[in-house]
Amino acid sequence: MAVDLLLGLQWGDEGKGKIVDVLTKNYDIIARFQGGPNAGHTLIFDGHKHVLHTIPSGIFHDTALNVVGNGVVIDPVIFKRELENLDKHNINYTEKLLISRKAHLILPTHRLLDAASETSKGKAKIGSTLKGIGPTYMDKTGRNGMRVGDLELENWRDKYQSLTAKHIKMLDFFDVDIQYDLKELEEEFCAGVEKLRTLQFIDSEEFLNNAIKEKKTILAEGAQGSLLDIDFGTYPFVTSSNTTAAGACTGLGVAPNRIGDVFGIFKAYTTRVGSGPFPTELFDEDGATMAKVGHEFGATTGRPRRCGWLDLVALKYAIQVNGVTQLMMMKGDVLSGFDTIKVCTSYKYKGEEITHLPYNIEPENVTPIFTEFKGWEKDLTSLTEENQLPESLMSYIEFIEKETEVPIKIVSVGPDRKQTILR
Ligand code: IMP
Numbered sequence: 001m002a003v004d005l006l007l008g009l010q011w012g013d014e015g016k017g018k019i020v021d022v023l024t025k026n027y028d029i030i031a032r033f034q035g036g037p038n039a040g041h042t043l044i045f046d047g048h049k050h051v052l053h054t055i056p057s058g059i060f061h062d063t064a065l066n067v068v069g070n071g072v073v074i075d076p077v078i079f080k081r082e083l084e085n086l087d088k089h090n091i092n093y094t095e096k097l098l099i100s101r102k103a104h105l106i107l108p109t110h111r112l113l114d115a116a117s118e119t120s121k122g123k124a125k126i127g128s129t130l131k132g133i134g135p136t137y138m139d140k141t142g143r144n145g146m147r148v149g150d151l152e153l154e155n156w157r158d159k160y161q162s163l164t165a166k167h168i169k170m171l172d173f174f175d176v177d178i179q180y181d182l183k184e185l186e187e188e189f190c191a192g193v194e195k196l197r198t199l200q201f202i203d204s205e206e207f208l209n210n211a212i213k214e215k216k217t218i219l220a221e222g223a224q225g226s227l228l229d230i231d232f233g234t235y236p237f238v239t240s241s242n243t244t245a246a247g248a249c250t251g252l253g254v255a256p257n258r259i260g261d262v263f264g265i266f267k268a269y270t271t272r273v274g275s276g277p278f279p280t281e282l283f284d285e286d287g288a289t290m291a292k293v294g295h296e297f298g299a300t301t302g303r304p305r306r307c308g309w310l311d312l313v314a315l316k317y318a319i320q321v322n323g324v325t326q327l328m329m330m331k332g333d334v335l336s337g338f339d340t341i342k343v344c345t346s347y348k349y350k351g352e353e354i355t356h357l358p359y360n361i362e363p364e365n366v367t368p369i370f371t372e373f374k375g376w377e378k379d380l381t382s383l384t385e386e387n388q389l390p391e392s393l394m395s396y397i398e399f400i401e402k403e404t405e406v407p408i409k410i411v412s413v414g415p416d417r418k419q420t421i422l423r
Helices: 014-028 076-088 108-124 135-140 148-152 156-173 181-197 204-213 245-252 287-291 312-322 391-403
Strands: 004-008 029-032 039-045 046-053 064-068 099-100 199-201 218-225 259-267 270-272 304-308 326-330 340-350 352-354 366-374 407-414 421-422
Touching: 004 014, 004 245, 014 218, 014 259, 014 407, 029 204, 064 204, 076 181, 099 204, 108 135, 108 156, 108 181, 108 340, 148 156, 148 421, 156 181, 156 245, 156 391, 199 204, 199 259, 204 218, 204 245, 218 245, 245 259, 245 366, 259 312, 312 340, 312 391, 326 391, 340 391, 366 391
Parallel strands: 004 218, 004 259, 029 064, 029 218, 064 099, 099 199, 259 326, 326 407
Antiparallel strands: 039 046, 270 304, 340 352, 340 366, 407 421
16 A cells, blocks of 8 residues: 655745644654754634644544654654643544654754854854754754654653753854753653653664554644755755655665555645745735735744745746646635735746756745736635636636646545545
8 A cells, every 4th residue: 555645835834734634634654853842733624723743643533543753853742742632622642642752852952052053153053943843954954853763761761861952062063142951951852751751662663564464544644845855945945854755765765666546736826934035926905815814824933924926936846846736725714805916926046937847946046927816705714625626716727737747636625624625
């Protein structure tokens, strides 16, 4: 059986959590493959809003098993809070949440290093969520990191102490004032570790490959978006992991020839949180309306998201890098009421019109060229069938399908599980 992938095609916050939740009933296993608590996956059903950071979005379903893969970085402190939130809703996770021994741990000092690095960059800062993601992946690739499997060793505290001591020395390198109480941080970390140790640690690559042999259905859940990928995103304004399809192979130990469908999630417009180039960004009333109607505030940090029109140049790039087989368009409802809807179909770059994503997409290098569509007035949020969608929205959908050569299989018209139109 193949492993299907679900990933974001823009700068994150596309609505992956909702779609995993909608699709979970078709899968035996949901596996997160990269990122960590920098993610915020929002799910709304039965009148409750849930935000997950590290735990796969299949946790609310009765039958699916949820795997936190080796490519994920786990902060035991935040993870404990996530579990306590599940406790409040009587979600029994002990039997259905499995953690890879090879996943790396975010130490409190990783968070301090993140803050010091960002502060020292001044105006050039990445706009990181400050969850310690960058420093943890640096320790992973630098071969210094601490992994979940280490917590099964007698001497895990020694390893923790020596890595922490190294980090404290590194903090001195950044000439910035970062306040912290190491003892308090350590107590919090140890409490998080104790909670984490109540869960099942597994050799996740073995587990998943056996599941494939047993013909179990698996959905790999990505975090962030393709344009935040460490290799293919808008570097250096990116996260520190491979958010694209290849990241699912390395982040779960699943071979490329085991990948089946690749579901690409995108918003009907574009948002970005944090710094970095964004060619179709709006600084006018239209952008403010998108932000307001779309409640565009980060699920993890609460920061306002920057908003702009859909960028097909960037979307096609993401579709190519990921091998997307089905598209899912989110938040179409937010565009109701605009007289004109714009889509960027090419860039003006060095005096020429181009349709691929160049190396530099800063405002001084590219100017977006738009195709315009007639807007629609109709409120979409209570629609359930494709034939109820306004004609101008259908033209917009069909144009995107023609340009990308990939079918749009789901049109989401609101945050609730029920506000989902299947095509
Ligand atoms: P970091 O991964 O927290 O270091 O953040 C690096 C960049 O990725 C920043 O611009 C963040 O705003 C952005 N980022 C990280 N995680 C997410 C996410 O889940 N959604 C949207 N943007 C994110």
